[in-house]
Amino acid sequence: MGRWVRDYPLMLKWQMLSNTPMLVLMFIVEALIAVGYVIGFGYIIPNITTQSAMYLITGAPVLILLMVGLVLVPQVVAMARKEGTFEYLWSLPVPRSCFMAADATVWTAITLPGVILALVVGSWHYHFALHVSPMVVPTFLLVTLTGIFIGYAVAHSVPKPEIAGVISQVLVFVILIFSPIYYPIEQLPNWLASIHRVLPFYYMANLMRGYLTGKTPASVGLAFAVVGAWCAAALIVAFVAIRRRG
């Protein structure tokens, strides 16, 4: 444990400095996604009501967090695997859990500005006020970490890094179109809705939306349990994958 405490700040510094060249680009991309998401819905639904706008905009944080965790993380990890980066990093006398924690911290920090921007621009553009509960903080962390750990698990578990890139592309499509994040689950066919009652995305959106609008999310215990279970399972798979020796 002592080693872990000593090494975490060092690995965090390493990861932060390593990501510095990409940070500006990441923030720009996130800002574009966030603003594009907000403005874009105005074009898809021209006479959107404030109520509907609020529903859509409060889905944005989960969408952005999942984009980072399930798309950017696997692609960056896959690139690093291809370049042999982990061959060096794993040779250091640093617990791999410590490296993963530092990496997750940096990714979490990277997602925050995009989320805030989407909410600020969205509420301003569509003239509604958010009622943010303090519970939004643990929800944000849980959603972000679940996305990152799933991304990690995918990127480190697949035998060839290139496959992780393909999987992430499929995930984008599935999440964007077929996940009840910015529309109600009732609009999905029954079989797909049943699947989403096991997957974490619907519950993530419910929790985030509830805590951003001052309402207690529906089935809050179940929602935390399902997302928490996915987070734990992804963490275990990711951890086993990064500790595995070929």
Place this chain on the structure above:
Amino acid sequence: MLLEIEHISKVYRKGCVANDDVSLSVREGEVFGLLGPNGAGKTTLVNQIIGLLKPTSGTIRIDGVDVVEDPDFARQACSFQAQVQVPITGLTILNAIELAGRVRGGKKDEVKARAQELIDALDIGEWAKKHGETLSGGVRRLVSFCMAAVVPGRIVILDEPTNDIDPLRRRLLWQEVASLKKAGSSVLLITHSILEAEKAVDRLAMIDLGKVLGTGTPASFKEHDAGYMRLELVIEPMAQKPQPPEFLSKTVDLGSRLISSVAEKDIDRAMAWASEMKDAGIAEEFSLSPATLEDAYIRMIGRADALNNDGEAGV
């Protein structure tokens, strides 16, 4: 023995045998070289020592500890310069070396001083505050060496440390390798350059197709060539390669170079033949020199493709 490798075999899932019953040992405070052509299994062996790969069978012990069972111990005991470029994008040379030193348990002030010492010793000060992504491959390789040497492990593993490095800094790097040994570390060296290895190592193992072909000092490898000299002909571009006369043996064709072994009694005849080739415009130049480790290497590996055209062993 500090590092003991016993009967290590590594067979990948698709049946590719990377190491086949490899046994060797490295003593405390010695520089030990691993020499072999492309695909010989050197990097696979090293990756098993530091726990990146798990052997199919066999044991690896560092200071008596079974590191196949306890890879964390290996990572504490070994500092490692990987063959791949080190991930230092976004980090300055100083950041990278200092972070590597701190991660290896060095104290802040000591690491800072040692990092500066290495930067000065390898003459890379002009890039000290440059970011990794702006550096040339050679400078990145030197930084990678510094990261392994800043707080050296009991065993410092250097996988192709001189790749891409200019000749002057190569020499500085070999001096630092000698300093590591002097400071008490053992160095396990995988190198491209046979000639450089000959000067740097105390002992070495030749490895090919996953097997150790022999272990010993550079001098012991050359004993077999006692009484013989090496004749090297550089062939003129576009010229037809000559058929070597019968008194030249073990001739190896390296593209633009022909290397043969000459018994001492045949030296006059060999020189006369080489002069003839030069006068005929077939040879650009020729040289006669004592047998080197490279000759022993060619003899043991037994095939010319074990050398690149520039006379270096493959990775």
